[in-house]
Amino acid sequence: MSMKGKDLLSIHDLSVDEVYQILNLSKELKAKQKNGEEHHLLKGKTLGMIFQKSSTRTRVSFEVGMYQLGGMALFLSANDLQIGRGEPVKDTARVLSRYVDGIMIRTFSHDEVIELAQYSDIPVINGLTDLLHPCQALTDIFTVMEHKGELKGLKMAYVGDGNNMVNALLHACAKVGMDIAVATPVGYSPNTQALAEAQEDAALSGSKITISNDPTEAVKNADVIYTDVWASMGQEKELAERMKVFHGFQVNKELLSAAKPDAIVLHCLPAHRGEEITDEVIECSQSVVFDEAENRLHVQKAIMALLMGN
Numbered sequence: 001m002s003m004k005g006k007d008l009l010s011i012h013d014l015s016v017d018e019v020y021q022i023l024n025l026s027k028e029l030k031a032k033q034k035n036g037e038e039h040h041l042l043k044g045k046t047l048g049m050i051f052q053k054s055s056t057r058t059r060v061s062f063e064v065g066m067y068q069l070g071g072m073a074l075f076l077s078a079n080d081l082q083i084g085r086g087e088p089v090k091d092t093a094r095v096l097s098r099y100v101d102g103i104m105i106r107t108f109s110h111d112e113v114i115e116l117a118q119y120s121d122i123p124v125i126n127g128l129t130d131l132l133h134p135c136q137a138l139t140d141i142f143t144v145m146e147h148k149g150e151l152k153g154l155k156m157a158y159v160g161d162g163n164n165m166v167n168a169l170l171h172a173c174a175k176v177g178m179d180i181a182v183a184t185p186v187g188y189s190p191n192t193q194a195l196a197e198a199q200e201d202a203a204l205s206g207s208k209i210t211i212s213n214d215p216t217e218a219v220k221n222a223d224v225i226y227t228d229v230w231a232s233m234g235q236e237k238e239l240a241e242r243m244k245v246f247h248g249f250q251v252n253k254e255l256l257s258a259a260k261p262d263a264i265v266l267h268c269l270p271a272h273r274g275e276e277i278t279d280e281v282i283e284c285s286q287s288v289v290f291d292e293a294e295n296r297l298h299v300q301k302a303i304m305a306l307l308m309g310n
Contacts, residue, residue, distance in 0.1 A: 003306040007117040007124045009110075011134045011171035012197040016205070019138070019175050025302035026142050026295070033068060033298070040070025041305040047073045048100040049127070050081065050116075052107040053233055057269065057296050058127050058135075062104050065301040071308075074100065093119035102308040108234065123307035125300075130164055130234070131191060136268050137168035139299040141176060143292040144224055147264050152177035152205070157222035157259065159183050159215045159249055160276055161242075165228045165268055167194035170209065174201035181210040183218035185245045215249055222259040226266045227251045227276045243275070251277045256286065264288045 001017055011019065032039045047066050051059065059075065066073040083092045093116045096103055103120060105113055106127035117124040126134055145151055156173055158166050162184045170190060173180040180198075182190060189195075189211060202209050212218055219225055230246045231239040251265065265277075265287045273279045282289055 004309060005123060006307055007120075008134060008303055008307060009113055009117055009124065009126045010132055010197075011137060011168060011175060012194075012201065014175065016175055019141075019172075021306060022138055022299065022302050023142050023145060025306060026299045027146075029301050029305070030295070030298040038070075039068070041309050042066065042101075043070035045069075045071040045101040045308055046099070047071060047102045047104060047304065047308070048076055048096050049073055050076050050083070050103065050105040050107065051127075052078045052105075053128065055106055055127075057293060058104075058106050061296040061300055062127065062304075065297050065304060068297075069301055069305060071101075071304075089115045090119040092116070093124075094121075097121040102304065125303060125307065128164065130232075131167060131194070132171075133164045133168045133268070134171070135296065135300055135303065136165065137172040138303070139295045140169065140226070140266055140268070140292060141172045141178070142299050143266065143288060143295050144178075144264070146291070146295075147288055148223060153179075154223040155179040155181065155221055156224040156226055157181045157183070157215075157219040158226045159218060159251055159255070160227045160246065161230055161232070162188045162190040163228060163232050165226075167191045169226065170194055170198035171201065174198040174205060174207045174209065177205035177207050179208040179210075181212070181218040181222065183212050183215040183249065185249060186213055188245070215255055216258050219255055219259040219263075222263050224264055224266060225251055225256060225259055228268055229270070229272050230276050246276070250275070251281055253278070253280055253284075256281055256284075262286075266292050269293055 063073040097120045102123045104125040104127045110129040110131035230242045267289045
């Protein structure tokens with residue numbers, strides 16, 4: 001099944017086979033890179049990278065990834081594009097389609113990404129929106145697969161804010177048959193549409209989804225514990241209030257001890273050490289946070305190669 005020419009806006013849009021195509025190619029490309037083997041699958045291709053939100057991992061991993069695949073990436077901030085001065089998204093989409101071979105966008109509005117894909121003749125990759133972070137969630141299950149050898153039947157516990165990260169993780173876990181238990185404070189639950197989509201996929205894969213307000217209950221028998229910042233980009237003014245609300249949702253040694261003894265810890269970074277996760281946990285032997293960060297490079301290369309390749 002070819003993924004050439006497709007968009008990646010949401011993991012829910014992918015088939016189970018497509019998810020595993022991405023994971024398997026990620027493993028292959030990671031091995032090639034580690035062995036110093038050239039893998040110019042996108043020789044002569046160009047990726048336009050639209051950034052309306054700042055980034056460390058997304059920009060570096062996509063830019064380096066395109067270089068390693070033999071192509072070139074163009075960094076386009078809101079200041080560099082007419083889209084920042086009121087040009088319609090649909091016009092930008094059609095112009096870029098005539099210049100580059102693929103678009104990655106990291107922005108606020110998910111509807112903007114949908115519109116970009118609708119009017120583009122080339123693949124569009126969602127590098128993050130306020131609703132979803134699919135490239136990160138695919139990276140996360142790839143990292144779990146590396147460390148646990150399988151996905152189906154494992155349990156992930158997510159503790160923290162019901163943000164774009166947990167919405168994408170719900171999709172990812174449900175697709176591959178991983179159980180996911182989400183614990184958020186009251187009023188900070190995951191997006192209802194993302195949850196409904198995940199429940200559709202879970203009915204097919206056998207994944208069990210649990211939503212609660214109890215972190216200790218969520219991490220019981222967990223193979224993976226995941227957390228993210230309590231205030232996402234654009235929510236900084238809410239931080240003081242969120243610090244009070246999220247008290248008790250910190251991933252610390254005590255919470256980690258309630259999971260399986262060999263549970264691994266994930267965090268998509270950047271981490272606010274001492275808030276959602278302690279320094280002790282992020283630095284402990286069960287933490288695979290920096291393997292996870294590295295894997296953004298390999299997984300996104302697989303995504304680009306599958307969508308933009310010949």
